[in-house]
Amino acid sequence: MAKRVVIALGGNAILRPNQEATFDNQMHNIKMSAELIAKIEKLDYEIVVTHGNGPQVGNILRQNEEAKAVVPQMPLDVCSAESQGFIGYMMEQSLKNALHEEELTSGVLTLLTQTEVSPDDPAFDNPTKPIGVFYSEAEAEVLTEEKGWVMMEDAGRGYRRVVPSPQPQKIHGVESILKLLKQNTIVIAGGGGGIPVVRNKIGQISGIEAVIDKDRTGKKLAEQLDADVFMMLTDVSNVYINYGKPNQEKLEEISVLKAKQYMDEGQFADGSMGPKMEAAIGFAMQGKKAIICSLDQAAEALSGFAGTRIVNS
Numbered sequence: 589m590a591k592r593v594v595i596a597l598g599g600n601a602i603l604r605p606n607q608e609a610t611f612d613n614q615m616h617n618i619k620m621s622a623e624l625i626a627k628i629e630k631l632d633y634e635i636v637v638t639h640g641n642g643p644q645v646g647n648i649l650r651q652n653e654e655a656k657a658v659v660p661q662m663p664l665d666v667c668s669a670e671s672q673g674f675i676g677y678m679m680e681q682s683l684k685n686a687l688h689e690e691e692l693t694s695g696v697l698t699l700l701t702q703t704e705v706s707p708d709d710p711a712f713d714n715p716t717k718p719i720g721v722f723y724s725e726a727e728a729e730v731l732t733e734e735k736g737w738v739m740m741e742d743a744g745r746g747y748r749r750v751v752p753s754p755q756p757q758k759i760h761g762v763e764s765i766l767k768l769l770k771q772n773t774i775v776i777a778g779g780g781g782g783i784p785v786v787r788n789k790i791g792q793i794s795g796i797e798a799v800i801d802k803d804r805t806g807k808k809l810a811e812q813l814d815a816d817v818f819m820m821l822t823d824v825s826n827v828y829i830n831y832g833k834p835n836q837e838k839l840e841e842i843s844v845l846k847a848k849q850y851m852d853e854g855q856f857a858d859g860s861m862g863p864k865m866e867a868a869i870g871f872a873m874q875g876k877k878a879i880i881c882s883l884d885q886a887a888e889a890l891s892g893f894a895g896t897r898i899v900n901s
């Protein structure tokens with residue numbers, strides 16, 4: 589029986605740090621990512637792909653704010669839905685073309701996915717999710733003063749606007765995803781962490797302004813789908829201890845216990861590797877395999893020959 593993998597695509601799969609968010613740049617990167625995912629399809633896995641949307645949802649929100657005198661502004665959850673739609677469109681098209689090139693017959697379908705969060709999540713009072721483009725410290729100060737944006741330094745790369753990022757509680761559409769996987773279809777779902785929604789006391793859902801972390805949603809999706817493997821594809825080949833120091837050391841296959849120990853030592857930066865390792869440990873604790881590796885080594889890592897693999901042993 590084919591194994592099931594949930595793949596969370598990092599920012600680089602769509603837009604590189606210093607690139608402008610043009611259609612051509614994003615389409616070019618997504619095409620390259622799709623070719624690499626097609627390699628995984630050859631390994632006989634049922635595949636669900638999720639992806640980030642930080643730069644894109646920030647830009648859509650900004651478009652809305654800048655144009656509000658001529659076109660009514662949409663709330664952040666709608667911006668999230670828009671970003672999920674346009675990235676999903678580009679990814680589905682690119683994946684279909686990549687599979688066609690490889691003479692593979694699998695289908696590809698994007699699902700506009702809603703993710704339930706708790707309205708009482710403390711994240712609503714403490715925005716931490718960076719979105720949109722990077723600014724200098726001086727520009728960030730002006731934006732806070734003039735527009736009221738909350739700005740934060742993002743992993744040594746500059747300042748970005750931050751918004752609330754609640755924990756995903758439940759991802760909608762999982763039963764349908766399972767049916768599609770059984771019909772030889774690669775499913776793109778939960779993009780940008782999913783469109784954040786809350787459920788009220790009488791069971792009705794409605795949107796809420798936030799951006800959910802895609803690695804957390806990827807883990808939740810992998811759990812709900814009972815996946816065998818959860819992979820986070822990023823721009824480094826491995827997770828390291830003492831990262832960036834002369835004594836940095838590459839992690840290959842490590843136990844949950846060891847990973848937790850390194851986590852407690854503060855080896856993984858908040859806002860970058862920290863959330864990935866948190867998601868990896870949480871998933872691997874259930875007796876499954878979590879992998880963090882670079883996009884171009886995804887197929888090798890899945891076969892056990894590359895990346896950092898976290899296992900519960």
Ligand SMILES: Nc1ncnc2c1ncn2[C@@H]1O[C@H](COP(=O)(O)OP(=O)(O)O)[C@@H](O)[C@H]1O
Nearest residue numbers: 598599822823824827828831855856857860861
């Ligand atoms: N211990 C570590 N090992 C490897 N990379 C690390 C570590 N700590 C921080 N990082 C940084 O984490 C980055 C990946 O996280 P992030 O940029 O959030 O990924 P993505 O956007 O691909 O989801 C790497 O580019 C690297 O600079």
Ligand SMILES: NC(=O)OP(=O)(O)O
Nearest residue numbers: 640641642780801802
């Ligand atoms: N939603 C999300 O986590 O997006 P990024 O990975 O692009 O920040």
